Amino acid sequence: MSIIAPPVATPGTLVERAGLVTRLHEWVVTVDHKRLGIMYVVSGLVFFLIAGLEASVMRWQLTSAGSTIVSPQVFNRLFTVHGTTMVFLVGVPIVFGFANYLVPLMIGARDLAFPRLNAFGFWVFLFGGLLLYFSFLGGDGLYGAGSAPDVGWFAYAPLTGRAFSPGNSTDYWNLSILVTGFGTVATSINLIATTLTMRCRGMSLGRMPLYVWMMLVVAGMTVMALPPLSAAQIMLLLDRFLGAHFFDTQAGGSAVMWQHFFWFFGHPEVYILMVPGFAMISEIIPVFSRKVIFGYPMIVAASLAIGFLSMTVWAHHMFSVGMGAPLNAAFAASTMLIAVPTGIKIFNWVATMYGGRIRFATPMLFACAFLFQFLCAGLTGVTLAVVPFNWQLTDSYFVVAHFHFVLVGALIFTVFGAIYYWFPKATGRLLSERLGRWHFWLFVVGFNLTFLPMHWAGMLGMPRRIYTYPADRGWDFWNLLATLGVPFQAAAILIFLVNVVISLRRGERAGNDPWDAWTLEWATASPPPAYNFETEPVVASRRPLWDLKHPDDPDGPHE
Amino acid sequence: MSLTAAMEAVSTPSMFAPVSTPAFAIRDLSFLVLAVVTFIFVVVAGVTLYAIVRYRRRPGEDGRDPPQVYGSTQIELAWTVVPFLIVIVLFLTTTRYIFAIERHAAPADAVEVTVVGNQWWWEIRYPRLGIVTANELHVPVSDDARPTPTFITLESADVIHSFWIPQVAGKTDVIPGKTNRTWIEPRTPGTYVGQCAEFCGLQHAGMLLTVIVHPKNEFDRWVAAQQATAVDLPEARAGREVFTSVACISCHTVRGTFANGVFGPDLTHLMSRATLGAGMARNTRENLRAWVSDPAALKPGARMPAMKLSDDQLDRLVAYLVTLR
Numbered sequence: 065m066s067i068i069a070p071p072v073a074t075p076g077t078l079v080e081r082a083g084l085v086t087r088l089h090e091w092v093v094t095v096d097h098k099r100l101g102i103m104y105v106v107s108g109l110v111f112f113l114i115a116g117l118e119a120s121v122m123r124w125q126l127t128s129a130g131s132t133i134v135s136p137q138v139f140n141r142l143f144t145v146h147g148t149t150m151v152f153l154v155g156v157p158i159v160f161g162f163a164n165y166l167v168p169l170m171i172g173a174r175d176l177a178f179p180r181l182n183a184f185g186f187w188v189f190l191f192g193g194l195l196l197y198f199s200f201l202g203g204d205g206l207y208g209a210g211s212a213p214d215v216g217w218f219a220y221a222p223l224t225g226r227a228f229s230p231g232n233s234t235d236y237w238n239l240s241i242l243v244t245g246f247g248t249v250a251t252s253i254n255l256i257a258t259t260l261t262m263r264c265r266g267m268s269l270g271r272m273p274l275y276v277w278m279m280l281v282v283a284g285m286t287v288m289a290l291p292p293l294s295a296a297q298i299m300l301l302l303d304r305f306l307g308a309h310f311f312d313t314q315a316g317g318s319a320v321m322w323q324h325f326f327w328f329f330g331h332p333e334v335y336i337l338m339v340p341g342f343a344m345i346s347e348i349i350p351v352f353s354r355k356v357i358f359g360y361p362m363i364v365a366a367s368l369a370i371g372f373l374s375m376t377v378w379a380h381h382m383f384s385v386g387m388g389a390p391l392n393a394a395f396a397a398s399t400m401l402i403a404v405p406t407g408i409k410i411f412n413w414v415a416t417m418y419g420g421r422i423r424f425a426t427p428m429l430f431a432c433a434f435l436f437q438f439l440c441a442g443l444t445g446v447t448l449a450v451v452p453f454n455w456q457l458t459d460s461y462f463v464v465a466h467f468h469f470v471l472v473g474a475l476i477f478t479v480f481g482a483i484y485y486w487f488p489k490a491t492g493r494l495l496s497e498r499l500g501r502w503h504f505w506l507f508v509v510g511f512n513l514t515f516l517p518m519h520w521a522g523m524l525g526m527p528r529r530i531y532t533y534p535a536d537r538g539w540d541f542w543n544l545l546a547t548l549g550v551p552f553q554a555a556a557i558l559i560f561l562v563n564v565v566i567s568l569r570r571g572e573r574a575g576n577d578p579w580d581a582w583t584l585e586w587a588t589a590s591p592p593p594a595y596n597f598e599t600e601p602v603v604a605s606r607r608p609l610w611d612l613k614h615p616d617d618p619d620g621p622h623e
Numbered sequence: 624m625s626l627t628a629a630m631e632a633v634s635t636p637s638m639f640a641p642v643s644t645p646a647f648a649i650r651d652l653s654f655l656v657l658a659v660v661t662f663i664f665v666v667v668a669g670v671t672l673y674a675i676v677r678y679r680r681r682p683g684e685d686g687r688d689p690p691q692v693y694g695s696t697q698i699e700l701a702w703t704v705v706p707f708l709i710v711i712v713l714f715l716t717t718t719r720y721i722f723a724i725e726r727h728a729a730p731a732d733a734v735e736v737t738v739v740g741n742q743w744w745w746e747i748r749y750p751r752l753g754i755v756t757a758n759e760l761h762v763p764v765s766d767d768a769r770p771t772p773t774f775i776t777l778e779s780a781d782v783i784h785s786f787w788i789p790q791v792a793g794k795t796d797v798i799p800g801k802t803n804r805t806w807i808e809p810r811t812p813g814t815y816v817g818q819c820a821e822f823c824g825l826q827h828a829g830m831l832l833t834v835i836v837h838p839k840n841e842f843d844r845w846v847a848a849q850q851a852t853a854v855d856l857p858e859a860r861a862g863r864e865v866f867t868s869v870a871c872i873s874c875h876t877v878r879g880t881f882a883n884g885v886f887g888p889d890l891t892h893l894m895s896r897a898t899l900g901a902g903m904a905r906n907t908r909e910n911l912r913a914w915v916s917d918p919a920a921l922k923p924g925a926r927m928p929a930m931k932l933s934d935d936q937l938d939r940l941v942a943y944l945v946t947l948r
Contacts, residue, residue, distance in 0.1 A: 136825050136923055216822045222799060223782040223824055228742075313799035319783055320801060353678070359694035362703075384785060385796045386803040389725040393718045400710045400717075404703065410667065411702040417674040421689050424679065435671050443660040450713065452645075452720045453653045455793020456638040459785060459820045525636030525789040527820040530828035534902070537816070538635035622693045 095179035096594055097164050100186050102490060104161025105483075107190055111153040112476075114197075116557065118146040120550050123514070127547040129535035139531035140214040141233075145196065147217030148237060151333065152244050153193040155471065158479055159340035160185075160251050163279045165490065167255060169585035169592060170273045172264025172601040177257040185247035185254070192244030199236035213237035216529065218330060219300075221311030221322035226304055235304065242297045245290050252283035252290075259283075264584075266603040270623070273583045273606065274357060277364050278343035281371040285332045285339075288375060293329035296322060320385055327378035335374040338470060339367060341438075341478035342409055345431050348478075348485050349413050351581045352428035353420030356619070359412045360606060366405035366412075373402040383454045392451045399449035406442055410435065425579070426500030430481030433508050437473030441466060444519070459529075462522025468515045480507070480560070487567070488574030492590045495571060499563040503556050510552025517542040582607035636789040636816050642836070643791035644765075644772070644808035645724050652720050659709065727806060734762055734773040740784030740797035740819070742926060743826035744888060744901040754849040755876070757888035758901045760788075760834045763842035765808045771839070772808035782824060788817030788834050796821055809836040818902070825924035831902025852879030853891045853947055862943025865936050874927070877947065887927060893947040900925060912941045 082090075091099060122142050125133045134142070164182065168175055176182050199212045211233040215224050224234045259280045263272065272280075300322075302308035309315040311322045350357045357363065376398040383392055413435065422428065444466040448454050457463060480503070488494045521542040526533065533539055577586040586609055588597055605611050605619035634640075641647045729735075738760065739746040747756045762773040777786055779799040786805065787794035795805040809815075819830035837845060855863075863880065866872070872882035878891040896906055900922040904910040910921070916937055918925040932940065 136828065140822075140825065140827075214825075220783055220822070223822070228782055228824060316800070318800065319798050354688045356691045356693055358692060359699050362694065362699045384794045385798060386801065389722050392721050392725070393714075396717050396721070397714050400714050404706045404710060407706045408699070408703055412699075414667075414671050414674055415692075415698070417671075417678060419689055419692060420674075420678050421680040421684065422675065422678050432671075432675055436668055439664060439667055439671075443664055446713070447653075447656050447660055450652060450656045450717045452649045452717070452724055452793060453656055455795070456646075456649055456653070456789055458794065459787075523638055525638065525787075525817070527787065527818060529822040530818075532828055534831070536634075538637075617691075622691070 095175075095183045097168050097176045097179065097182060098490070098592065098594075098596075100182055101161045101163075101165030104157045104164060104186055104189070107193070108154050108156075108158035108161060111149050111157075111193060113557070115146050115149040115154060116554070118142045118149070120554065122146070123547040123550050125531065126533075126543050128544065129533050129537070129540055131532060134531070136531045137214060140216075140529075141212040143529055144213045144216050144237070148196060148213070148241065149193075150471065151217060151337070152241055153189075153196070155337040155475065156244070156248055157189055159282070159337060159475075160248065160255075162340065162344070162479075162482060162486070163255055163282070164251070166486070166585060167258060167276055167279055168262070169489075169588070169596055170276050170583050171259065171262060171267055172584050172597060172603070173258060173262040174596050176254045177262060178254050181250050182254055185251040188247035188250075189244045192240040192242075192247070195243065196236060196240035199233060199240075202232070202236070218326050219322075220326075221300070221319045222313045222317070224300060224304075224322075225312055227312075227314065235301075238297050238300055238304075242294055242301075245294050245297075248286055249290050249294075252286040255279060255283040256287070264601045264603060270361075271603060271606045274346035274360065274363055274367075275343040275583075278339050278346065278367050281367045282336050282339045282343075285336050285371050285374060289329045289332035289336065292325050296325035296329075299325075320382075323382050323385065324379070327381045328375075330381065331378040332374045334467075334470065335370055337475055339370060341434070341475040342367070344478045344482040344485075345413060345434060346409075347581075347583065348427045348431045348481055349416050351485075351579050352423045352425060352431070353417045354423070355416050355420040356607065356610075356622075357412065358415035358418075360623075363409060363412050366408040369405040370402060373398060373405070377402060380449060380454070381458075383451050384458050396449050396451050400446060403442060403446050403449075410439060410442075425484070426495070426497055426504060427481040427485035427579075429501065429504045430477045430484065433504070434474055434477045434481065437469055437477060437511075441469035441474055444469065457522060459527055460522035461518045461526045461528055464528050465515050465518035465522060468518070473511055473515065477507075477511075480504075485579065486585075487564075488578045489585055489590050489592070491568060491571075492574055493567050493571030494574050494578055495567045496563050499559055499566070503560045503563060506552050506559065507556035510549045510554075510556060512549070513552060514546045514549030517545040521546070577609070580613075582610040584608055587612075638789040641790050642809050642811040642813065642815065644810070645727075645792040645806065646790055648720060648724060649793055652716065655716065656713065659713065663709075729774045729806070730770055730772065732769060732771045733806075734771060735776070736760065736762075736773055737776045737778065738786060738797070740777070740779040740781075740786070740823070742781050742824050743819070743830040743922075743924075745830070745832050746780075746888065749846075752846055752850065754846065755889040756849060756892065757896065758832060758898065759896055760832070761842065761845050762807065762809060762834060762836055763839045764812050764836050765810060769839075770808065772806050774804065774806045777803040777805065783821050784819045784823045784830065785821035786817075786832070787820040788815050788832060790815045791817075791834055794820045807834070809834070812836045812838050812841075826922060829901060829903050829922050829925075831898070833897070833902070848895065849892055851892075853877045855879065856946050859943040859946045862939040862941070862946075865932070865940040866943055869930055869932065869936075870928075871930070871940075890944070890947055894945055895948055908941060908945055911944060912937055915940060915944070 125131055125139060211231055213233045213236055215229055215234055259276055299310040303310055303312055309317040311317045313319050379395040380399045448457055484495050484500055521539050526539045574590045576590055584601055605623060607619045611618040639650055641650050735751050737748040737750060745758050747760050763771045765771045777795055777797045779797045784797040785794045786797055791807040791809055792805055795803050813836055815834045817832045819827055872884050874884040874887035876883050876889045899906050899910055899914045903922045914921055917929040918927040
């Protein structure tokens with residue numbers, strides 16, 4: 065039997081509401097993992113809106129051949145800053161923000177192991193993000209106002225060298241990402257320490273919620289993968305300011321070395337962003353299917369396998385650089401192999417739904433769309449691992465379609481599902497289901513309208529990162545379709561924002577456990593008090609609240 | 624030359640309409656892969672859809688939770704082993720194609736070409752034939768009786784570019800400090816378009832590339848024409864005077880004159896090419912005048928400076944340039 069801490073009254077009702085300045089000040093100086101988590105997610109969403117606007121302008125430009133809505137330079141800046149923002153300022157803070165909020169609650173801890181390091185991580189990330197956007201104003205020292213980076217989010221050498229990128233635009237990219245990287249590594253170390261040392265009584269590693277397991281894997285991957293990027297960025301800094309020649313091809317430096325460094329970070333990064341999506345889905349699907357997750361040990365093993373294999377696939381971004389047949393074949397093998405543990409997870413989620421009683425609340429709608437869109441993303445990923453086919457597809461719009469299916473169709477969809485799922489815990493109020501359904505359906509239609517046609521554009525020979533294209537290529541139709549998806553997505557996001565604003569004020573009261581869920585965060589108040597649990601919880605299985613609700617049939621004997 | 628006519632027949636550079644051996648092989652492989660992943664998609668999406676529809680909560684059901692199933696070793700083993708077997712098949716097939724394409728040896732009759740990527744145009748050299756041109760790769764058609772594939776050495780003068788003409792071959796990156804090789808063996812005469820596929824700076828989109836596949840005798844005529852030095856027509860002497868007295872010759876070569884700059888495209892047979900500025904405009908007299916007058920107006924960011932010539936100088940210069948056939 066498990067003993068659960070009794071819910072406590074929301075402290076906000078007891079104390080008098082402080083003034084605005086005081087309350088803002090509390091947010092600035094806070095070391096509370098929940099507040100930092102919320103600030104991470106909210107900042108990530110703000111950057112998401114900005115990156116979305118940048119993407120909309122690019123889609124507008126590409127609607128038809130030869131349009132001149134923006135200049136080539138502005139277009140190049142837009143896709144550089146859009147990509148950099150989405151990966152480093154949207155994906156990373158949102159997934160680590162959720163982990164910040166949820167991991168201590170799920171393991172029955174009071175906070176992360178190093179609360180002040182946690183605050184440091186957040187503020188360093190925010191500073192890095194603002195530094196990147198300051199480049200639109202700062203640039204070459206104000207008189208060249210608006211010299212944002214324009215070298216692409218993976219900033220291939222030697223285009224980033226002084227010879228080809230004079231001024232400061234590339235330095236803004238370099239320094240801002242270097243700085244956010246420090247914050248991300250700090251947070252990862254924090255998550256690892258917390259998970260390994262601060263679990264409540266009874267919560268062995270084998271009883272951790274899958275969300276916590278996967279975030280442990282993610283934190284491990286981050287600690288492995290981010291420092292090589294930071295190292296390469298420091299080398300680039302030395303090249304640009306002190307005349308080093310690491311990547312200076314005209315002085316014997318190596319352009320390909322940058323690619324190895326970058327993708328040694330860059331590919332694990334894809335899983336650093338995607339595994340948290342799996343983590344959220346692994347919590348949402350069981351609760352809304354009313355069934356225990358199917359094959360918990362297998363999912364943990366698959367997550368660890370993905371973590372290890374993700375370190376071995378980086379050069380599949382480089383099949384066309386001329387690595388030679390044996391290396392190409394080796395990286396094809398590792399890339400195809402990683403599809404196996406990924407596939408296992410999909411099968412386990414579907415098996416969890418099979419035989420359940422699925423309740424289609426908004427989080428589950430997003431989870432279902434995720435299953436189809438991620439399946440599509442995974443299969444185009446296998447396609448891209450077929451090296452000769454990759455020689456045609458790489459750097460084409462097919463790749464753009466593929467990674468947007470991964471990072472939007474899969475990750476952003478799960479993030480929205482997670483927001484609908486945990487919003488009541490963080491705020492005490494449910495988001496509107498009616499607006500949620502509008503958000504969901506508009507986003508599904510808009511997303512697929514924008515990104516499905518890009519597969520065809522790519523297979524018809526359209527390279528990525530071109531600001532315009534000749535009229536005789538036959539790409540107009542697919543680009544027009546892609547642009548038509550934009551208003552649907554924009555409307556969906558607008559409805560989501562309205563939903564958040566309205567629900568924060570007038571949303572239905574959530575209570576402690578609105579979804580009849582099973583993990584520890586639902587055992588405390590919504591929103592949880594600063595100390596999370598009045599007494600340290602004790603658990604006896606993977607689903608402590610199931611045990612509490614079904615004393616006749618606890619989980620323990622089945623595990 | 625019937626290049627202009629050929630340019631008008633340009634169609635979509637679809638990788639599913641190949642005309643050359645590596646592209647044929649890639650298409651065949653892609654059909655296999657697409658068939659496999661489509662099959663997987665249909666099966667998995669079908670089962671998922673079935674689960675969603677069949678096991679949705681229906682109105683009127685009691686609120687009790689369904690039976691809890693914690694897992695099944697046999698089932699999980701099955702859906703681990705089956706994907707693993709599919710992966711092995713795909714990997715072995717892929718490897719066979721990788722080695723077949725990458726390790727293909729050049730026959731004695733192969734045409735050797737060196738393509739140099741520049742911001743933002745392509746220099747095309749035929750070292751054995753003594754030809755230098757730009758943005759148009761002319762090759763002979765290959766047939767079984769006498770295979771004449773073209774082997775291409777790829778070099779870059781500045782940043783990374785990528786050589787991609789989907790109908791003849793997959794892409795190969797063009798990397799400074801690293802010499803890459805690729806090959807094509809087109810089977811159908813015609814004009815096939817492609818462009819730089821690795822972001823290379825401001826005018827990445829304006830770095831188009833064309834392959835013109837000639838019947839064998841037509842290719843020989845093209846070679847002979849390109850090997851000739853520039854014509855020297857008396858009526859164009861005034862324009863040549865302009866050409867050689869302003870900075871044009873610092874960057875451009877015209878064989879037969881003392882213009883031997885190497886930074887920009889060789890202009891010896893400028894008018895044999897269909898486009899200006901690597902595909903930015905058709906190579907007509909009017910466009911040529913506009914280009915020389917202000918290249919950035921046609922191609923923002925182009926490395927060629929506006930020479931600030933007077934109208935009279937421009938007229939004479941263009942009158943000279945159009946004789947470079």
